[in-house]
Amino acid sequence: MDMQTTVAEASRHFAPRPGYLAACTLGLPTHETIAAQQADLRAWQLGDVSPVAYGEVVEEARAAFARIARVDVGRVAIGSQTSSQVAVVAASVPDGAEVLCVTGDFSSVVFPFLAQAHRGVRVRHVPADELAAAVSADTWLVAWSRVQSATGAVSDDDAILSAARAHGALTFCDLTQAAGVLPVDASRYDLTVTHSYKWLCSPRGAAFLTVAPEVHDRLVPVQAGWYAGDDVWESCYGPDMNLAADARAFDVSPAWPAWVGALPALRLFSSLDPADTWRHATGLGDALCARLDREPQGQAVVTWADPDGADLRVLGRAGLTVSGRAGRVRVAFHLWNTADDVDRVVAALRP
Known part of the structure; x- marks a missing residue:
């Protein structure tokens, strides 16, 4: 695929119904993903x-993600869920050590x-905007999300990484709400x-x-199985x-059908300039x-307080798919969204 796929070109790989504004909850499949899974x-x-053919799919998907994350493929392990991979890191924290997280x-x-x-x-736990200042000599690991799930806020990674280096703490960043829409560089983190x-x-x-090579030996491979072998x-x-x-x-033994569907999507995103995707979404x-007379947030996920869920219900009744988390509405913009979706949200909230 052309390594300069544009946002407009990429949008044609999707066929959502109008008003789908929930990529932060669930992304949509490309035409190629559906075709691959049906086949x-x-x-x-x-x-x-055959397992061997599935293995080739997994390795190509691993390489595509390495391009997206801007790391050598040898730094990439595959798994099935975020929590199980975080658990590997958690099991490796020394007894009595401190882990610093975001409230x-x-x-x-x-x-x-x-x-x-x-x-x-x-x-x-400390507030996101206090994370860098909270790192201390007692901190073994700093764990945070590049983009906060509940608010869509983007972390100040330069400050966090600088503070962690100054105190000798390891850095662990969740890119789930970032990779695919925001430029990411996994080589910056341990x-x-x-x-x-x-x-x-x-x-x-x-x-x-x-996993950065210098921290490889500090992790315990508690999920080691046949797929983690030197020769599978x-x-x-x-x-x-x-x-x-x-x-x-x-590595964790792959759920094969998921990887068949993931590969076409990862190919597409590895061909995009994520800076263009971010400009499109934040724009x-x-x-x-x-349009709602709110300060610009510079985020792909626009959020505001909605403690009783009133706005969430209004948007739902208008046929829009958005989400609510922690007493806030989340309206997410991705490749398939256009100015028409902005109009739909405004029309629902301000008829």
Whole structure:
């Protein structure tokens, strides 16, 4: 695919109904994803599938994500869910160490660390805009989301990374609400996690963990199985465990049909300039803010307080698909959205 696919060209790969404004909840499949999954179901029905062929699909998807995340493919581990990959990192936190998190961050970024309390692991929560200042000499790991799920706010990663380096803390960033719409560079962090079913428009069940080489040996491969072996097909039976030397040591056996659908979507997003996608999405978001007499947010997800859910219900009755989280409305703009969607939201809220 042309490495300079434009937003307009990319939008033609989708066929949403008008008013779908919920990429932050669930991305939409491309035409190619639907075709690939339909073909896979038919091949499975006929007995024309094989684990080896599925493995080739997974490796191509891994390489496509590496291009999106701007890292060497050897830093990318594959998995099925964000929480299970965060759990690998959580299980590696030393007994009694401190993990610094954002107050109100998505639970999959936080709960795995809370589950380590029996070992004395301490989780400290601070507001997102205070995260950098809160890093201390006691902090072993800083864990946060590049884009906050509830508010759509983009973190000040320069300040967070600088503070973590100054105190010798590891950095772990969730890119799930960023990759696919916001330019990301996973090489900036020690660790990242990304589920691809939101802005990367893949089926649920295709997720990624990136691991910097210098922290590889500080992680415990608690989910090690046959797919984490140095030679996958020589790792099907014990007693020896010869793990891969790179991030594949943290692989989880793939849910094959999900990866068949993920590959076309990841190909598409690896061909886009994410800066163009971000300009498109935030441009629509700021246009909505202007029409609603609100300050521009510079976000792909426009949010405002809606404690009783009144606005959420109004938008739903107008046939718009938006979401509500933590007492806020979320209106998300992605490749398939246009100025017409802005008009629809305004017409519903200000008839």
